[in-house]
Amino acid sequence: MSDLKTYRMYIGGEFTDPSGGEWLDSFNPYTGQPWARIPRGTAEDVARAVDAAHTAFTEGPWPKLNPSQRGALLRALGDLIAEHAQDLAEVEVRDNGKLLAEMGAQLSYVPQWYYYYGGLADKIEGAVIPTDKAQVFNFTRHEPLGVVAAITPWNSPLLLTAWKLAPALAAGNTVILKPSEFTSASALEFVKLVERAGFPPGVVNVVTGFGQEVGEPLVSHPKVRKVAFTGGEMSGQRVYETAAKGLKKVSLELGGKSPNIVFDDANLDNAVKGAISGIFAATGQTCIAGSRLLVQESIHDEFAARLVDFAKTARMGDPMSPQTQVGPITTRPQYEKVLGFLEMAKGEGAKAVLGGGKAQRPECGEGWFVEPTVFTGVDNKMRIAQEEVFGPVLSIIPFRDEEDAVRIGNDVLYGLAAGVWTQNMRRAITMAERLQAGTVWVNMYRAVSYTSPFGGYKRSGLGRENGQDAIYDYLQTKSVWINLAEEIPNPFVLG
Secondary structure (H helix, E strand, O other), rough: OOOEEOOOOOEEEEOOOOOOOOEEEEEEEEOEEEEEEEOOHHHHHHHHHHHHHHHHHHOOOHHHHHHHHHHHHHHHHHHHHHHOOOHHHHHHHHHHHHHHHHHHHHHHOOOHHHHHHHHHHOOOOEEEOOOOOEEEEEEEEEEEOOOEEEOOOEEEEEHHHHHHHHHHHHHEEEEEEOOOOOHHHHHHHHHHHHHHOOOOOEEEOOOOHHHHHHHHHHHHOOEEEEEEEEEOOHHHHHHHHHHHHOEEEEEOOOOOOOEEOOOOOHHHHHEEEEEEHHHOOOOOOOOOOOOOOEEEEHHHHHHHHHHHHHHHHOOOOOOOOOOOOOOOOOOHHHHOOOOOEEEEEEEEEEEEEEEEEEOOOHOOOOOOOOEEEEEEEOOOHHHHHHHOOOOOEEEEEEEOHHHHHHHHHHOOOOOOEEEEEEEOOHHHHHHHHHHHOOOEEEEOOOOOOOOOOEEEEEEEEOEEEOOHHHHHHHEEEEEEEEOOOOOOOOOOOOO
16 A cells, blocks of 8 residues: 555645545556555535635635736646646556557647637626616626536546636636546646646645545535536436536536448548547547447448458557557446446347457456447447447447438437538538537547537537637626716606
């Protein structure tokens, strides 16, 4: 135990031990062994963090900063992240087992969120309203909400932190970050850079631990005015229900069962690459995974064969190695869940034409690896086609024509993303209009940007992250009325 790196929470500008004096082991998915100790927070720690964030919002230097000064701090933080991107990426790989190539690319991209919202901070403008009242001047101003709770998952911790933290701070709020108990180390490393960038104490706090012990008290705390959550559907529903009791603003980015649709006129080489990228590049551990591959009947067999041949070339192993292309599952419970889905799919009648079980390659060692799996013979009503697996598992579903593709594509509870592969422009636009998804990619997959809004339809969530619109989810609008008349009329005389 003494060899494990031990972290402390960050509350009110200080690194501190958990009030209960307990820590959690954080496991390396590649070895299956613990590598760090994470503070096991309590409701008492949450209360301290909320008090610190509320004090920082109402007193001290933070509320006195003008928007341009807040923007300068965000840009300074972006510079520090860029400087330490490789170190932060390596921490995330040890914590969540995703490829260093992927985490390195993410961390190199993350500074752009802080630059973008740093630049947007002093461009939040109200409006002068031409009302129907004579001799009255009416204008609006946008003001921060107060204390924001940002709850992030284990698959892309610091990227999804940036999606919440950057607009929240640009708007003038203070934040309590609650990372996944499985991947808290990178947040506790990251917050050192927040401190170095010059943010006042209490503006950003990190409390770690389990959902019931930390997340629930945080969401329910009366001084928390906004909850930004990314995670599973059931957890998101509990967050929504808890936050509703306090009438808090909520944004939720939840699960997905995204259709990746290939028409017979598509560039098949590109579509194969897009399908592989959509499900195996992140070991399927992404909410936007193209886990349902809809292929037009006329090319189904040929396309499935080409895809399987390509997927067979995937190299598994140490996620720190630049040669590795598919890494392990991040957590032991998720690993067991994915294996359970594989057996369930076979029981439903789906045929595993690739993979279908745990990876037992020597290069995978004792890690939590699942073979890249492709199922054919899948009906969209099967559980494997309806439920989010969150692993390297692809279901191929045939369709007849556009109407059939739309019907199947929309026939799930989720609506986070969709892909369309076609060279027909009319079809591309029509499909983009008819698919019930917050993001539709045409002849590409898995592209996101700080400039473009992201979020879900149906049970995939509420609200949008990224882009200019996202900052307004961290603001409230005030209407100001000024009477310009020299005399107020007698209130007892009408007309």
